[in-house]
Amino acid sequence: MSEIVQKLLSGQRLALSRLITLVENGSDKIPQYMSEIHASLGHAYYLGVTGPPGAGKSTLVNRLIAQARSQNLKVGVVAIDPSSPFSGGALLGDRIRMQDHAGDTSVFIRSLATRGAHGGLSRSTRDVVRLMDAFGMDWVIIETVGVGQTELDIMELAHSTLVVLTPESGDTIQTMKAGLLEVADIFVVNKSDREGADKIVHELRAMIEMSPSKKKWKVPVLKTQAFQNQGITELVEVLKEHRATWDKLVSPESQRRLRQAELEEILQDRFLQYFKEALNHQSNLASLIEPVLLGKISAYEGAEQVFQEIMKSR
Amino acid sequence: MSEIVQKLLSGQRLALSRLITLVENGSDKIPQYMSEIHASLGHAYYLGVTGPPGAGKSTLVNRLIAQARSQNLKVGVVAIDPSSPFSGGALLGDRIRMQDHAGDTSVFIRSLATRGAHGGLSRSTRDVVRLMDAFGMDWVIIETVGVGQTELDIMELAHSTLVVLTPESGDTIQTMKAGLLEVADIFVVNKSDREGADKIVHELRAMIEMSPSKKKWKVPVLKTQAFQNQGITELVEVLKEHRATWDKLVSPESQRRLRQAELEEILQDRFLQYFKEALNHQSNLASLIEPVLLGKISAYEGAEQVFQEIMKSR
Numbered sequence: 001m002s003e004i005v006q007k008l009l010s011g012q013r014l015a016l017s018r019l020i021t022l023v024e025n026g027s028d029k030i031p032q033y034m035s036e037i038h039a040s041l042g043h044a045y046y047l048g049v050t051g052p053p054g055a056g057k058s059t060l061v062n063r064l065i066a067q068a069r070s071q072n073l074k075v076g077v078v079a080i081d082p083s084s085p086f087s088g089g090a091l092l093g094d095r096i097r098m099q100d101h102a103g104d105t106s107v108f109i110r111s112l113a114t115r116g117a118h119g120g121l122s123r124s125t126r127d128v129v130r131l132m133d134a135f136g137m138d139w140v141i142i143e144t145v146g147v148g149q150t151e152l153d154i155m156e157l158a159h160s161t162l163v164v165l166t167p168e169s170g171d172t173i174q175t176m177k178a179g180l181l182e183v184a185d186i187f188v189v190n191k192s193d194r195e196g197a198d199k200i201v202h203e204l205r206a207m208i209e210m211s212p213s214k215k216k217w218k219v220p221v222l223k224t225q226a227f228q229n230q231g232i233t234e235l236v237e238v239l240k241e242h243r244a245t246w247d248k249l250v251s252p253e254s255q256r257r258l259r260q261a262e263l264e265e266i267l268q269d270r271f272l273q274y275f276k277e278a279l280n281h282q283s284n285l286a287s288l289i290e291p292v293l294l295g296k297i298s299a300y301e302g303a304e305q306v307f308q309e310i311m312k313s314r
Numbered sequence: 315m316s317e318i319v320q321k322l323l324s325g326q327r328l329a330l331s332r333l334i335t336l337v338e339n340g341s342d343k344i345p346q347y348m349s350e351i352h353a354s355l356g357h358a359y360y361l362g363v364t365g366p367p368g369a370g371k372s373t374l375v376n377r378l379i380a381q382a383r384s385q386n387l388k389v390g391v392v393a394i395d396p397s398s399p400f401s402g403g404a405l406l407g408d409r410i411r412m413q414d415h416a417g418d419t420s421v422f423i424r425s426l427a428t429r430g431a432h433g434g435l436s437r438s439t440r441d442v443v444r445l446m447d448a449f450g451m452d453w454v455i456i457e458t459v460g461v462g463q464t465e466l467d468i469m470e471l472a473h474s475t476l477v478v479l480t481p482e483s484g485d486t487i488q489t490m491k492a493g494l495l496e497v498a499d500i501f502v503v504n505k506s507d508r509e510g511a512d513k514i515v516h517e518l519r520a521m522i523e524m525s526p527s528k529k530k531w532k533v534p535v536l537k538t539q540a541f542q543n544q545g546i547t548e549l550v551e552v553l554k555e556h557r558a559t560w561d562k563l564v565s566p567e568s569q570r571r572l573r574q575a576e577l578e579e580i581l582q583d584r585f586l587q588y589f590k591e592a593l594n595h596q597s598n599l600a601s602l603i604e605p606v607l608l609g610k611i612s613a614y615e616g617a618e619q620v621f622q623e624i625m626k627s628r
Contacts, residue, residue: 030614031612031614031615031617032614034612034614035611035612035614035615038611038615053485053488054485146462148460148462171367171368174367255609256607256608259606259607259609259613260603260606260607262613263603263606263607263613263616263617263620265613266613266614266617267617267620268586268589270617270618270621271585271586271589271621272582272585272586274621275582275585289574289577292573292574292577293570293573293574293577294570295569295573297349297352298345298348298349298352299573299576299577299579299580300344300345300346300348300349300580301345301349301352302577303345303577303580303581303584304345306577306581307584307588
């Protein structure tokens with residue numbers, strides 16, 4: 001076993017921090033490290049928290065951390081903002097707020113840089129969550145901004161997924177209807193002192209009633225005011241209930257499907273890496289692709305020519 | 315040259331329709347067809363229209379079609395909703411509205427099914443837009459819902475990109491600030507009879523003033539009321555102006571970059587296709603991956619084993 005993984009498993013924060021950086025940088029040691037920690041996984045509870053920008057997710061997460069700490073649980077947080085590759089201001093602000101827990105060595109908060117590589121984000125998240133699990137966290141909270149496909153993919157990893165909305169989220173609900181239901185184990189209407197809170201709670205409940213897909217677990221809709229610390233204890237109770245029910249909710253088939261999807265994703269990248277190396281060894285590459293860059297032939301035609309050349313030289 | 319491509323180039327709508335279906339279904343004939351039409355491209359003006367749900371994009375597009383038709387221009391529309399793989403209601407409604415032009419054989423509207431394959435959406439769009447170009451359309455309008463990364467990718471194809479907002483889009487602007495500026499050649503504040511229109515116009519102009527990246531073309535901010543057919547003539551004038559300026563705005567380097575990105579994407583898929591075939595010929599695959607599916611070994615470890623087996627049998 002690698003030294004750094006040994007240090008991680010013995011609870012050294014610096015090792016955790018370094019390993020997360022290696023994940024972010026796409027280090028080629030990661031496959032080995034992830035295989036080494038594999039047998040140490042399964043302790044932590046993975047909690048997903050998602051919702052539109054401005055819903056108060058970070059404040060809510062902050063409150064959840066405090067609750068977990070009051071029960072002496074160790075908490076890791078992975079914060080991701082996949083939908084806004086350009087912005088970042090709000091996210092930084094959020095991170096700063098979360099530094100309430102900065103002095104607490106049983107809390108580890110890390111925001112993941114997205115850096116282009118779109119498809120890679122759910123994998124990086126998965127790896128970081130598992131590193132936190134292996135480190136010994138009791139809870140790992142995965143916080144994402146947005147409710148698009150990327151967020152849905154990331155949330156597949158979580159045991160429980162909270163979708164956080166506000167009384168102003170009517171549009172989001174209309175747009176994302178089925179997507180939201182797909183991902184949510186629990187709805188939270190935050191900032192519930194604002195006008196329209198009851199209306200949105202009602203809409204969500206009606207939506208849940210009509211959904212055929214959620215039979216074994218009736219998705220609860222809770223009201224919170226995270227900033228005023230209202231409704232958090234109730235939320236934690238519901239989380240515990242969902243966690244306790246989880247084994248019954250998740251079929252072995254769906255577990256196998258998730259593992260297979262992960263395997264396919266990794267295998268695909270392995271193949272591509274192999275071909276990228278082959279490309280790098282192809283000395284006439286520049287002249288091969290020039291007609292495409294000039295717009296003289298189609299990209300399809302150019303791609304086929306490059307492919308055939310590489311096959312010839314294998 | 316294939317018969318179907320000949321029919322497309324001679325302006326047969328049925329051929330266009332069939333070719334688009336082949337693109338949607340990922341037919342393996344598409345690379346050939348796209349190469350065959352390559353020399354016939356470059357006539358059409360590609361106009362991107364994007365913005366948050368509910369901004370009135372479809373109505374606006376409808377008005378633009380009418381304007382183009384009044385100048386006897388042929389118009390194709392490709393409508394895409396990448397961010398909502400599950401929903402579809404609103405989109406269908408939009409399509410129905412656009413059937414105002416259903417009897418007009420110089421208008422061809424097609425909404426692209428997204429069907430999972432996320433990364434493939436910008437390529438499918440590109441292919442369909444080019445089919446419409448080769449068919450002889452004067453304008454090809456690419457309408458997407460949302461302002462996320464996928465939409466930005468798709469809009470790279472357009473000569474001009476309209477970002478349509480409403481007086482209520484304050485949040486969107488805050489969240490997407492840099493992303494919006496990146497993509498927009500023209501901002502349209504639609505439903506501009508509503509309260510707050512001037513405020514948002516002002517905010518957008520301030521944002522543009524502060525942006526260093528848009529020097530050669532000062533992004534205009536227009537007000538429209540698409541439903542009442544207000545501001546459309548002015549918008550079309552601005553579009554013409556942008557189109558006329560386009561050659562000066564776009565550097566050969568950026569053109570080469572786009573073509574290279576497209577080539578890389580296609581080449582990558584070609585490689586993966588090759589490996590998928592290899593996987594299908596690997597007879598012991600099921601037993602190789604079983605330990606991963608059972609959770610006994612990590613997906614990374616399993617992927618490496620499969621990769622090594624395939625390399626051995628080549």
